[in-house]
Amino acid sequence: MASPLKRLITESDRYTESFKRYKECSVGYQGMQKFMENLVPDLFASIVNGKSQLNVIGVGSGTGDIDLQMFSVLHQKYPHVTVDSEVVEPDSQTLRIYRDLVSETPSLDYIQFHWNEMTLEEFQKQWKEKKINKKVDLIHMFQVLYFAVDLESTISFYQSLLNKNGKLLITLLSCDSGSVRMREAYKNQLCPGETNLSTGNIKNLLDSKGVSYQSYILPSDLDITDIFTEGDENGEMLLDFLTNSYHFGKTASPDLKAGVMEFLRRPDCSVESDGKVNFKNNFELLVLDQLI
Template identity: 35%
Template structure:
């Protein structure tokens, strides 16, 4: 797991004295970005493996602490009724939320976008986050363009997605065409997203956070954890039981290679590097 000190070390190492790069941000804007968003990034990166509703509520708590007494509107767009129910339960058990107004929308981001456009409503927001969700969006450029149009003055969008330097990128490029996709799941990394943002002409900042995933159990037969890991890595239900033997053998070999993983103290650690992309208004 990523520790608080590791988060702070990475964020504090971001450049503060560089000239504007291709994204157009000055040294001052980099420094301002770090000072303003460090608390939020600490919360998000520490909670990345938790349920989505826990992350949302931690963000709300951090906003409350930074802007005491200010009325906060938390609008949730979530296609899973189960996740919405969990969020409502968590809110009901949490105190000091009197100044927070919650609105839950049981729909996909595309359905939300279509509904807002049909109603011709323009609701501006100060902070929008898309954490590990753009893999499940059919038209990512259209989604980015729409939600960027909802940003108020000085507002930000935060995206967290797997990095182009991660093992996921190599895995998807080499094996994506051979893996069944029973549901919508796009093989997209930060490299793909930054190219889309460049094409849209949007200003952004992108930073990598080093992360690993222990996949040692994948190489032990008869291990229930291994079955779950294989399903997760391949986005395939019951992969261990249904995969062609030659495909499984290739993956077993490749996942232990340096381009995918590192070996440390007898463990195989998959390169799970993440990128966080901050888009300005």
């Protein structure tokens, strides 16, 4: 039976606001910041390797938080290096926020941005149709492979764009994330059509093909306390984002809502302490080299 729930991603305004609340309540971005500070400089060392310009593609760049932080780390270490950045993001409002941020930040003049309001597969099709032969030094895909129609061909395509010493970064929820446990338990209701709920499928695919990769866990907790306060707008936004549903609290059946609310508090999903409910929401980053 088809799910009666409307996907959050189809409602741009609600999605943007829900994502904003999610970021405010999440320490996941702190984990990403730590990764940037500790690992990215070494990563860039092998990528830059004497170059004066890097070609970069950000797929699922959102409002630009991760992109710009990564570029900041690069610029601090290699101030002479310029960046040519293709930004791929299907949500018009989210992309507009990113563009406005760039236009308001003169210090980003070492970056040339190209804006692509499209999905990762539309970008792939466009690249092939235009027969673009430019090689890319860094591609980062942040939480965009959930809806990939053909996971193998998608990864192979983007990996094939890499220059020598180039890197493909793929970030998804880790297998032990509470979000993954919940979506797997309510897969038919919450995420019909999603086949890549975590890095698990990707690692299985890469292992079966003998493709080597590096893996890094990015610890993340999410304060979901407000979800359990009836009528709390912040809590309703968070619940929408976690379930990828538009107004989940108002449109889900009573049984589904009760089940999800109970699932969120399970000991393998959350830790309750001092009146707070902290949801385990770890990410995993996979680093792939050039396709040989």
